[in-house]
Amino acid sequence: xxxxxxxxxxxxxxxxxxxxxxxxxxxxxxxxxxxxxxxxxxxxxxxxxxxxxxxxxxxxxxxxxxxxxxxxxxxxxxxxxxxxxxxxxxxxxxxxxxxxxxxxxxxxxxxxxxxxxxxxxxxxxxxxxxxxxxxxxxxxxxxxxxxxxxxxxxxxxxxxxxxxxxxxxxxxxxxxxxxxxxxxxxxxxxxxxxxxxxxxxxxxxxxxxxxxxxxxxxxxxxxxxxxxxxxxxxxxxxxxxxxxxxxxxxxxxxxxxxxxxxxxxxxxxxxxxxxxxxxxxxxx
Amino acid sequence: xxxxxxxxxxxxxxxxxxxxxxxxxxxxxxxxxxxxxxxxxxxxxxxxxxxxxxxxxxxxxxxxxxxxxxxxxxxxxxxxxxxxxxxxxxxxxxxxxxxxxxxxxxxxxxxxxxxxxxxxxxxxxxxxxxxxxxxxxxxxxxxxxxxxxxxxxxxxxxxxxxxxxxxxxxxxxxxxxxxxxxxxxxxxxxxxxxxxxxxxxxxxxxxxxxxxxxxxxxxxxxxxxxxxxxxxxxxxxxxxxxxxxxxxxxxxxxxxxxxxxxxxxxxxxxxxxxxxxxxxxxxx
Numbered sequence: 001x002x003x004x005x006x007x008x009x010x011x012x013x014x015x016x017x018x019x020x021x022x023x024x025x026x027x028x029x030x031x032x033x034x035x036x037x038x039x040x041x042x043x044x045x046x047x048x049x050x051x052x053x054x055x056x057x058x059x060x061x062x063x064x065x066x067x068x069x070x071x072x073x074x075x076x077x078x079x080x081x082x083x084x085x086x087x088x089x090x091x092x093x094x095x096x097x098x099x100x101x102x103x104x105x106x107x108x109x110x111x112x113x114x115x116x117x118x119x120x121x122x123x124x125x126x127x128x129x130x131x132x133x134x135x136x137x138x139x140x141x142x143x144x145x146x147x148x149x150x151x152x153x154x155x156x157x158x159x160x161x162x163x164x165x166x167x168x169x170x171x172x173x174x175x176x177x178x179x180x181x182x183x184x185x186x187x188x189x190x191x192x193x194x195x196x197x198x199x200x201x202x203x204x205x206x207x208x209x210x211x212x213x214x215x216x217x218x219x220x221x222x223x224x225x226x227x228x229x230x231x232x233x234x235x236x237x238x239x240x241x242x243x244x245x246x247x248x249x250x251x252x253x254x255x256x257x258x259x260x261x262x263x264x265x266x267x268x269x270x271x272x273x274x275x276x277x278x279x280x281x282x283x284x
Numbered sequence: 285x286x287x288x289x290x291x292x293x294x295x296x297x298x299x300x301x302x303x304x305x306x307x308x309x310x311x312x313x314x315x316x317x318x319x320x321x322x323x324x325x326x327x328x329x330x331x332x333x334x335x336x337x338x339x340x341x342x343x344x345x346x347x348x349x350x351x352x353x354x355x356x357x358x359x360x361x362x363x364x365x366x367x368x369x370x371x372x373x374x375x376x377x378x379x380x381x382x383x384x385x386x387x388x389x390x391x392x393x394x395x396x397x398x399x400x401x402x403x404x405x406x407x408x409x410x411x412x413x414x415x416x417x418x419x420x421x422x423x424x425x426x427x428x429x430x431x432x433x434x435x436x437x438x439x440x441x442x443x444x445x446x447x448x449x450x451x452x453x454x455x456x457x458x459x460x461x462x463x464x465x466x467x468x469x470x471x472x473x474x475x476x477x478x479x480x481x482x483x484x485x486x487x488x489x490x491x492x493x494x495x496x497x498x499x500x501x502x503x504x505x506x507x508x509x510x511x512x513x514x515x516x517x518x519x520x521x522x523x524x525x526x527x528x529x530x531x532x533x534x535x536x537x538x539x540x541x542x543x544x545x546x547x548x549x550x551x552x553x554x555x556x557x558x559x560x561x562x563x564x565x566x567x568x
Binding site for chain 1: 289295299303304305384386387388389390391392393394395396412414417418421422424443444446447448449450451531532
């Protein structure tokens with residue numbers, strides 16, 4: 001596996017590969033690679049001759065008081081994992097190379113970045129959209145692979161790709177879960193053993209909502225109420241939000257319509273560790 | 285000359301040309317092509333196998349009350365001019381294809397977009413940066429050619445290209461002028477004969493400032509005072525601004541330093557017609 005840290009070297013390499021007729025896939029990550037990321041890399045492999053994984057803890061997407069400084073970093077472990085999962089190239093720039101002196105350009109996706117995670121993290125998706133635009137320019141992918149785990153990120157990036165005419169196909173991979181249902185996340189390592197035991201309730205409550213919709217429920221209120229009740233009664237977590245929203249616009253819904261794509265999502269804090277999860281549904 | 289209006293067709297064509305090893309240049313315009321644009325096209329020719337001219341009156345860069353509706357449009361004339369100046373492909377999308385339903389993504393360049401034109405036109409450069417990002421994604425240029433006439437636009441786009449890692453070289457072409465010094469502009473057609481006679485004072489006053497700097501003037505205040513005095517005494521125009529700024533950051537300067545790149549610029553209104561002009565200098 002080729003390892004590149006210089007953005008200009010990355011860009012030249014990507015251009016060379018494209019000119020040679022290779023199909024390129026990129027999997028943008030912040031490192032701390034786990035089985036979820038490896039699943040993205042294996043999916044990328046199916047769509048490309050060359051799989052590029054980017055490892056960059058992006059300062060622009062962390063607000064003040066968030067966990068930028070303590071976000072887990074372990075490049076040797078990431079390198080081993082990425083190679084094992086079949087990546088051909090690992091691009092790991094440093095922050096100074098990505099955001100140099102006088103840096104001042106940002107990509108903003110407006111409405112879909114505002115609710116849910118955006119309501120609590122006002123600059124988060126600006127940082128995400130900006131770094132993904134930069135990474136797309138540097139790695140020149142035909143295909144980019146993201147996980148459904150970060151559902152709003154998927155909506156924001158899909159909107160950016162469409163609006164800014166990026167010539168890149170997005171592939172969204174279903175959330176990879178532990179055997180008890182907990183979504184894989186680099187932040188799970190922060191959970192205490194007691195919190196770790198409670199955390200599967202998040203997914204169980206989302207599945208409860210999905211089952212209710214499958215059984216004919218067409219109002220959002222009982223769905224969010226049931227999720228809230230499950231989390232409140234069965235965990236020590238504090239709910240940030242529970243949402244039933246349109247899957248494309250992320251507008252909160254009251255009633256569900258036949259054929260509609262919806263996103264049921266939540267964020268819950270266990271102590272200082274914040275977990276998110278979601279289920280995308282089509283109303284049958 | 286190939287004429288394309290569909291963005292997806294443009295993008296496929298650009299990709300095909302790149303894969304064939306062609307070097308592509310783009311010259312983004314809002315149409316109403318005049319000798320200034322033709323100079324850009326001829327410059328582009330020197331750097332590329334395929335010269336793409338885009339003709340798009342971009343609604344996103346016009347504020348309320350600006351001249352979007354009355355901006356001159358004449359595609360048949362533009363087509364003839366572009367072909368004559370050696371363009372290989374004219375890309376002329378319509379606004380609905382560029383800004384479809386639910387459009388909500390914008391590229392913002394911060395500090396350098398705020399003074400001068402940006403102070404009077406708060407969303408202008410957001411619109412410019414956004415449409416140039418889109419046009420770069422659609423036309424996939426190796427080289428893009430802009431005119432020095434829109435000096436702040438050059439600074440904004442240079443900053444965007446650097447910050448967002450666009451793999452595109454910018455070439456800036458000196459302002460093309462009438463024989464009496466007036467900068468060529470699509471908006472010159474709005475001038476009355478009397479205004480047209482006064483308008484060359486703008487460039488003459490800028491040249492006066494350049495001469496003063498060449499002769500050792502190192503303070504900005506006398507430069508702007510002399511420009512203001514010339515325009516006020518010799519024209520019926522109303523001054524929007526006269527500026528002596530750092531050429532990269534566009535911060536207004538008090539003192540000039542040896543070796544510094546500076547931009548002397550102005551905007552003057554003749555009735556409802558607003559003219560801009562500038563001279564970039566290196567302090568000798």
